[in-house]
Amino acid sequence: MGYDKELYREVALEYEEIRRHDRQDLEERRAKVFAMVPELEEIEDEIRGAGLRIIKLAATEGGDRTERVYMLRDRQKALLVKRKALLLENGFSEDELSMRYLCEKCEDTGIFEDRDCECFRRRLITKAFENSNLSMQLRDQSFKTMNLELYSREIDPETGVSPYDCMVNIVGICNRFVQNFDSETKNLLFWGAPGLGKTFLSTCVAKELIKSGHSVIYETAYRIFSMLEDFKFRRTNDIEKLRAQTERLYECDLLILDDLGTEFSTGYTNAALFDILNARLIANKKTILSTNLDMEELAKKYSDRVFSRIFGHYRALRFIGEDIRMKKSVN
Secondary structure, three states: OOOOHHHHHHHHHHHHHHHHHHHHHHHHHHHHHHHHOHHHHHHHHHHHHHHHHHHHHHOOOOOOHHHHHHHHHHHHHHHHHHHHHHHHHOOOOOOOOOOOOOOOOOOOOOEEOOEEOHHHHHHHHHHHHHHOOOHHHHOOOOOOOOOHHHOOOOOOOOOOOOHHHHHHHHHHHHHHHHHOOOOOOOEEEEEEOOOOOHHHHHHHHHHHHHHOOOOEEEEEHHHHHHHHHHHHOOOOOOHHHHHHHHHHHHHOOEEEEEEEOOOOOOHHHHHHHHHHHHHHHHOOOEEEEEEOOOHHHHHHHOOHHHHHHHHHHEEEEEEOOOOHHHHHHHO
16 A cells, blocks of 8 residues: 555645755856856856757767767866866855755655655655644654553453553554554454553554555544534535545545544434444455443444444454553653
8 A cells, every 4th residue: 555646746746846946046046156257157158058069969970070079078078177166266166056956866856766766755754644643743652662661560450461461462463453454354442541552552553554655544533523524514615625634534544533432422423433434344444443431331322333343343452550641740
């Protein structure tokens, strides 16, 4: 799976703007140089003229053609040396009359050796981070920065395992979910009390998948249902923008639906949730649900159709222990 076409289009437009800026920057620098050292403009014209004559000679026949080409090239070399000397003498850098690029490898085209340049891929990832709605969290949240020592090693009497061992197991499952993402058949359900790392771990998964070229959207349940209602009842001045946002909920490779259960529950929200979950299952699109509710509460809050989709197609991972956000604030 690659990034969606709209993301590529956005980044491609950025590169068009970069190249426009490159050309404008060159024109401004050339105008400044030629105003200060008029002789350099004459030299530039002569260098360009010699180049055009070389091209024309290459398309003609004649016994002295090769000799004339060599003479023109020697003249070009001499002019280039003179241009460099004049630039340096007048306080300019030797590349003052040349195009300057943000990426010398692809010359700001985004393409290198018939493939996306590294700079283009970096911009794709940055844009994907922004589009995921997790750009702030993604800066410093990852599997590497997760501190498992915040979780107690004391056995939890209800589950028979320690919060530490429980989290080690969940992190392992999430890592495998990332590694086998394109062939994975199960979705994930994170449930447990607030402050146990559900959103943090969702971010860890999102970061790795975005880096590997997958499209990820993070939204709270409240925001998703508000968005869908606004689109249904056309409560917006930009219906096409809202349409695109709602379509991404169905089309992205991974949807992270956080705080499930905090939204005001109605017949509409039940129907909308079923539609999203069912459509994504049919399309084999992965979803992570995160909730503070337990299984019994989920069953009571949502319709049988919704709960059956969750129960049958999601791997439920229970988070246990004490609020680690409180521990972080103390430390």
